[in-house]
Amino acid sequence: MSKSVVIKGGTILNQDGELRADVKIENEKIIEVGKNLKADIELDASGCIVTSGFVDLHAHLREPGKEEAETIETGSRAGALGGYTALVAMPNTDPPQDSVAVIDFVREQGKRAGLVDVIPSGCITLGRQGETLAPMAELSQAGVKFFTDDGFGVQDASLMRRALEYARGLGVTLAQHCEVAELTKGAVMSECQCCTDLGLPGWPAIAEELMVFRDIELVRITGATMHFLHLSTARSVELVRAAKRDGLPITAEVTPHHLSLTQELMASYDPVYKVNPPLRSIEDIRALKLGLLDGTIDAIATDHAPHPRRDKEMSLDMAPPGMLGLETALGVVLAFGDLEIKDAVALLSWNPARIAKVDNAHGRPISATEPANICVFDPELSWSVDLQRLASKSTNSPYVGRTLRGKVRHTIFKGTPTVIDGQAQK
Amino acid sequence: MKHLRSIDELGANGLLQLLQLTDHMAEINQRPVPKVPALRGRTVASLFFEDSTRTRLSFETAAKRLSADTLTFNVSTSSVNKGESLRDTVATITDMGVDAFVVRHKSVGIPWQIEQWTKASIINAGDGAHQHPTQALVDCYTIREATHTTRFDGMQITIVGDIKHSRVARSNIQAFSMLGAKVTLVAPPTLLPPDVSHWPVEVNHHLDEVIPTSDVLYMLRLQSERMSQGHVPTLREYSEQYGLTQKRVATLRDSALVMHPGPMNRGVEMQIDPSDVKNSLIHRQVANGVSVRMAVLFDLLGSGANLGGQA
The missing domain is CATH 3.40.50.1370 (Aspartate/ornithine carbamoyltransferase)
Structure with a gap:
């Protein structure tokens, strides 16, 4: 029998309101919410919010294939430190997650690490090549509910239509990285005045928006469920808003970095700011934030993309896109997101749990009999990133030297503390 | 001035000063023996990752007329072809005791990126479609x-x-x-x-x-x-x-x-x-390419006192 745990003195935040009470946990479940509770392990939560663990819809854990950048274990630890209890693992591994064998491997490695639920996503097309469908029914039987070729949008409209039709039959969700490849050949940064000055090939907003539009219309004729990954432009938000008004079964996410960093940072020539989709303008950030406020965008997802240092020491055009996100997401969202704490938690936990279809175990209320996947965070604590102390194997965080607000203090996964006082427990 | 990487970074005053200094260099180039000891003991490495005729040759000529030693890095015969990273290449050449890098690269921003890997001065001889x-x-x-x-x-x-x-x-x-x-x-x-x-x-x-x-x-x-x-x-x-x-x-x-x-x-x-x-x-x-590049090298590497003598 595992040791009992009590979280003392915090403010419980649930969808239906707040409550000052202790939370007692035993055998992977919350057994009591009340005053003056006692247990084997006591975790102080004074001044802290106690809420359901976060769920990341978009984490690159790099295993199998690029263990130099991250492993499922190190990525899980980074996740736990960021308050996460579930991570949707992106399929661009090597080999990619387009077979049951790889899906099982990723899930097993997640269990072995035992720090978060690692939820493998599946590829839409074999090898993410955009040519033939992956065995989605087999993968679905192996438990995959979320499919994407992340990094490569499915370019062929006819194939995407078939994928959506097929997905509808299986009851799974397809997620798209929206980018019309012909418009972004060689692109390094957002197409803007700064890219004019730098002489870098620009990434026009319309490359994203055309595919958002196409896929909305494909959802309209197929009726499948679709999720839009990391929206970055104002017009994308408008398109999704209109589609939701029409009642289409779509959801969308935004990353913490697209809410906090702008394209002008590329003028520092530091490849740490190169990301796909690229950092955009302050006007785009404003539109994305409005999209969060009115529910057009359902979730904040990290797009945690570790890269070894030598890869990010390449030139701007050669360096791979992507930045770390798991350990900083909450701090960035509370510092830069202009969100109420409750809305931030909805975007980091409740909503993504639903989209990933893991809301039987994650994003649950803090109340007796519920699974004990819990995040305890101090919403006011200011802090800054120390690259030496990151749990991730990589160090490509763009937030060095920036003050973040809100830090995870404790994380409980399946009743066991994975993080206590900001320290990973294993 | 430590580096010359963009005109913006140089500013209007820096630009005018360099043009003025170029007049002196042009005068040196008119002499029967167009060579001065101004940069004796200094080493200039040209690091050309992209083809160039006039820019590379005029930099090397400029360095020699100021009595600097020159190293020429030839990408096609270098360790870059064995997969050596830019960082290691720059650090290796720095270790040999180099005072300035003249860099040309097809990628935007390289002259700024390599700053963190060397103490030497950096002269941008062209980075992508960005600056020259x-x-x-x-x-x-x-x-x-x-x-x-x-x-x-x-x-x-x-x-x-x-x-x-x-x-x-x-x-x-x-x-x-x-x-x-x-x-x-x-x-x-x-x-x-x-x-x-x-x-x-x-x-x-x-x-x-x-x-x-x-x-x-x-x-x-x-x-x-x-x-x-x-x-x-x-x-x-x-x-x-x-x-x-x-x-x-x-x-x-x-x-x-x-x-x-x-x-x-x-x-x-x-x-x-x-x-x-x-x-x-x-x-x-x-023709003016050599004089201008002499002015740039002298401004970045010279002590300012010894422009007059004979080599």
């Missing part, structure tokens, strides 16, 4: 020499061609405007950057409209791959619309100057022999 500051210095010096003016106030300078992919254009637009010139860009919209509304320039898509009012006509090279990339339909069409033809030369002002950074694409942007143009500065641009 010594070319801009050469061009400003050449215009000054031809017009006997210090600044370019009121001067109408027209830059023609592939602005979008041109580091020469980006550096020159900054330099010419700093000195007071009015700059007009002439190109089809496909060869202009996506948004130039914040640049201190006018834009015109019709060369014939601006030739009669131009004091300087600056022609840029058009690379043939722009056709396959869909920037222009054919080289013939480009050449008709934007090339310098005999007919267009006839509409130039008597005093108008014609420039080209080289290498020229004869039959494309230059449909005439430059020697057919009365005021072509193209040879002066090459």
Whole structure:
């Protein structure tokens, strides 16, 4: 029998309101919410919010294939430190997650690490090549509910239509990285005045928006469920808003970095700011934030993309896109997101749990009999990133030297503390 | 000044000072033995990851005339081909005791990125389509020499061609405007950057409209791959619309100057022999390259006291 745990003195935040009470946990479940509770392990939560663990819809854990950048274990630890209890693992591994064998491997490695639920996503097309469908029914039987070729949008409209039709039959969700490849050949940064000055090939907003539009219309004729990954432009938000008004079964996410960093940072020539989709303008950030406020965008997802240092020491055009996100997401969202704490938690936990279809175990209320996947965070604590102390194997965080607000203090996964006082427990 | 990486970074005062210093260097180059001991004991490494004839040779000549030692890094025979990273290459050469790197690279930003891996001064000899500051210095010096003016106030300078992919254009637009010139860009919209509304320039898509009012006509090279990339339909069409033809030369002002950074694409942007143009500065641009680069090296590496003696 595992040791009992009590979280003392915090403010419980649930969808239906707040409550000052202790939370007692035993055998992977919350057994009591009340005053003056006692247990084997006591975790102080004074001044802290106690809420359901976060769920990341978009984490690159790099295993199998690029263990130099991250492993499922190190990525899980980074996740736990960021308050996460579930991570949707992106399929661009090597080999990619387009077979049951790889899906099982990723899930097993997640269990072995035992720090978060690692939820493998599946590829839409074999090898993410955009040519033939992956065995989605087999993968679905192996438990995959979320499919994407992340990094490569499915370019062929006819194939995407078939994928959506097929997905509808299986009851799974397809997620798209929206980018019309012909418009972004060689692109390094957002197409803007700064890219004019730098002489870098620009990434026009319309490359994203055309595919958002196409896929909305494909959802309209197929009726499948679709999720839009990391929206970055104002017009994308408008398109999704209109589609939701029409009642289409779509959801969308935004990353913490697209809410906090702008394209002008590329003028520092530091490849740490190169990301796909690229950092955009302050006007785009404003539109994305409005999209969060009115529910057009359902979730904040990290797009945690570790890269070894030598890869990010390449030139701007050669360096791979992507930045770390798991350990900083909450701090960035509370510092830069202009969100109420409750809305931030909805975007980091409740909503993504639903989209990933893991809301039987994650994003649950803090109340007796519920699974004990819990995040305890101090919403006011200011802090800054120390690259030496990151749990991730990589160090490509763009937030060095920036003050973040809100830090995870404790994380409980399946009743066991994975993080206590900001320290990973294993 | 520690580095020379962009005209912006240099600023108007820095630009004027370097042009003034170039006069001294030009004087040295007139001597029977054009060599001074100013940089004796200093080592300049040229790090050219991209082909270059005039820029590399003029830097090396400049360094030698100032008595600096030179190292030439040849990418095709280097460890870069064995997979050595840029960081390791720079660190390795730094370890040999180098005072300055002259860097050319196809990628934007390399001169700024390598700063963190070396204590040496960095001179940008061209990074992608971004900056080529010594070319801009050469061009400003050449215009000054031809017009006997210090600044370019009121001067109408027209830059023609592939602005979008041109580091020469980006550096020159900054330099010419700093000195007071009015700059007009002439190109089809496909060869202009996506948004130039914040640049201190006018834009015109019709060369014939601006030739009669131009004091300087600056022609840029058009690379043939722009056709396959869909920037222009054919080289013939480009050449008709934007090339310098005999007919267009006839509409130039008597005093108008014609420039080209080289290498020229004869039959494309230059449909005439430059020697057919009365005021072509193209040879002066090459000739001044050495003096300008001597000024840059001396400014970055010299102690300022020993310019006068004989080597």
